[in-house]
Amino acid sequence: MVGVTQDYFPCGFRKHACPGRFLAANQLKTMLAFIIMSYDVKFEGRIFRPTSIRWNLNVITDPTLRVMFRKRICN
Numbered sequence: 001m002v003g004v005t006q007d008y009f010p011c012g013f014r015k016h017a018c019p020g021r022f023l024a025a026n027q028l029k030t031m032l033a034f035i036i037m038s039y040d041v042k043f044e045g046r047i048f049r050p051t052s053i054r055w056n057l058n059v060i061t062d063p064t065l066r067v068m069f070r071k072r073i074c075n
Helices: 021-038
Strands: 039-043 053-055 058-060 067-071
Touching: 021 039
Parallel strands: none
Antiparallel strands: 039 067, 053 058
């Protein structure tokens, strides 16, 4: 997630690589961990993983897909 290569470099490359990429990666991991620990997450009306859409070199999810969140109740 924080590695820089010539194939994929959204945070720059070599000496121009953004030092904030480590902070950004940790922020994303912390946010995802909070969501997983605090909410039940599921796709609306689906049991299985939805199919991916391939667009050029990108792989994206179905933009019409709805994700449902329910706050967990801690006892």
